[in-house]
Amino acid sequence: MLKLLLSLYLAVFTSIVVINQVSEAIWSHWVHSAPDELRHAKAVANTLKSTISSDQLPQESETLKILNMDDVAWLPEQASTLVQGGILTSFDDEGRAWLTFKVPDSTLLLQLGPLAPAASAANKQWIIKLLSYAVLAFLLMLWIRPLWLDLLQLRYITENLTQGQLPKATRHSRFSAISNLTEQIHDLASQVARLIENQKLLVNAVSHDLRTPLARLKFALAMLPEQSREQASDMADDVVEMEAMIDEMLAYARLEFEVEKxxxxxxxxxxxxxxxxxxxxxxxxxxxxxxxxxxxxxxxxxxxxxxxxxxxxxxxxxxxxxxxxxxxxxxxxxxxxxxxxxxxxxxxxxxxxxxxxxxxxxxxxxxxxxxxxxxxxxxxxxxxxxxxxxxxxxxxxxxxxxxxxxxxxxx
Missing domain, CATH: 3.30.565.10 (Histidine kinase-like ATPase, C-terminal domain)
Known part of the structure; x- marks a missing residue:
């Protein structure tokens, strides 16, 4: 049992470590590094904010607008973010993103947009989870397969034993945690099958070999002269009792073999x-x-x-x-x-x-x-x-x- 528990612990521990490492690698190379227009625009906005001043403003274009901070009714949280030099992300009715930041030492604002928002990674997360579960199931299957094969061997042994047959030699997987147990049960089943066979032979021997001398003894007692009949009466009763006991013993012994029929x-x-x-x-x-x-x-x-x-x-x-x-x-x-x-x-x-x-x-x-x-x-x-x-x-x-x-x- 200790070997079984240790092998299961190692299989689960190894599987979890492998899955975590593979999941992190997939996430960093497939999801986190995937192209994202909004994230890229934030990097551009940070660079632009650090290089411009109120004297050197870029030209307005379709993706760049210059606003006065007092011309827009900002929420207190939004205004606080702008005043502190942060980059404010807002969305319009179509779900497009706008990046707004304050020009240093000025009340002017620069606004980049519209930008496509970051694509949802929920589908990719579910795919990674399913792949992780599949890997875990596969690794556990590798651990379970030898155990399953040995359990099939145990089923084969017990089926043969219930039919009173000696089970044939079986092959045990050296990777199974219960290979020793399977081998011991096979040896035990072989011994039990031999005992059952010996019991059948004993029942047949008692049925034939023991009844014959009893029958001769009954016949000899019946042929005794009249003067000896009274003395032989107790002997005859003992013979009858022995016959009845043998019948009862044989009836009980046969029960073990009659269940199949x-x-x-x-x-x-x-x-x-x-x-x-x-x-x-x-x-x-x-x-x-x-x-x-x-x-x-x-x-x-x-x-x-x-x-x-x-x-x-x-x-x-x-x-x-x-x-x-x-x-x-x-x-x-x-x-x-x-x-x-x-x-x-x-x-x-x-x-x-x-x-x-x-x-x-x-x-x-x-x-x-x-x-x-x-x-x-x-x-x-x-x-x-x-x-x-x-x-x-x-x-x-x-x-x-x-x-x-x-x-x-x-x-």
Whole structure:
């Protein structure tokens, strides 16, 4: 960052110095030295005033007139300027200039004119300003270009990384202030891509290689003689539990790779919740209430994964609730909010975020003895994030936990 700030400071400082020097040179050679009839006439008037006297007056002509000071009604300021020996500049109705000065030791006045006034330099000033801004923009562009090229490289790296691909080697500009950062991010992205690839291989290995010996073990336990069945019952339960845990782990691991293949369709959220309630009613005797602001709430998402997220939350409420589960859908202009509450023991506020961490377990009431592996709610948050939503936990008015699943409405 220090290198970036120093290079920017030097670029701006150098640009301002160059622009000031160039602007002054242009102004002095193009504007200030440009022909100006009025300025030239003032120089002539000063020379003439210093060389004439009341005894040696020049002849009157079209551009030179001799006046008596008392013949003109001068303003006090004008009269004071003439008396003090200054050159008075006045303009007629046509905008022409007249130069008037007093002959030394006399009441006579000499008047030069009419003269064209000095041309306005406003246009030239604007041209110089625009040229200055153009030079500044060009010099800053020279500084920004290497930085911009490196930022494009960072974009290329992240795009490849999000697709799980190893980014190819990139060329870094040695003039860029963030070239070292670009190189470090490329190395980091390469390492992350390798880790993702290793994770894919691990998931495939677990899916095939670990399931096979478990299946053989289940078959061997099933073939034990009758007298050994009771002893093998606990072993069979452990095998079933291991299979369930493997399924849950694989489901969570696959989420990292399935996001690229999501099929997004319009979904009626009320209908989706009703389907989950119907399935849960077949498995529980708890009372389930469902309130909604509208009969139709349309969102955009993947039906399979949103069903999985809702299923995990309602099963969690069924598992830890005592007798009642309350589901409520609310909406605002942009989002739909699904509130799922139970009347269980609830979750302490200090552990609200912990429940979404994979493999986390809170206490004995929410341990694996109740059938959980600490992945259900982690899957819910992952799916909600996919759909540009969120999932949070809070206190329920029923006394237990309250989960709020937020999903954006369809445009």
């Amino acid at each position: 999501l099929e997004i369709t319009p979904i009626d959220l009320c209908e989706l919740v009703n389907d989950q309630i119907s399935k849960l009613n077949k498995l529980t005797d708890k009372k389930i209430t469902f309130k909604k602001m509208s009969n139709t709430v349309i969102i955009s998402g993947n039906l399979h994964y949103l069903s999985r997220a809702l299923q995990n939350i309602v099963q969690n409420a069924d598992k830890y609730g005592r007798s009642t589960i309350a589901i409520n859908i609310e909406c605002d202009k942009n989002n739909a909010y699904i509130h799922i509450e139970d009347d269980g023991d609830g979750i302490p506020k200090s552990q609200w975020e912990s429940v979404f961490i994979p493999f986390s377990r809170l206490d004995e009431s929410r341990s694996k003895d109740n059938g959980g592996y600490g992945l259900g709610l982690a899957i819910v948050r992952k799916i909600a994030t996919w759909h540009r939503g969120s999932c949070h936990v809070g206190f329920s008015e029923l006394g237990g936990a309250k989960f709020i699943l937020t999903l954006p409405l369809a445009n």
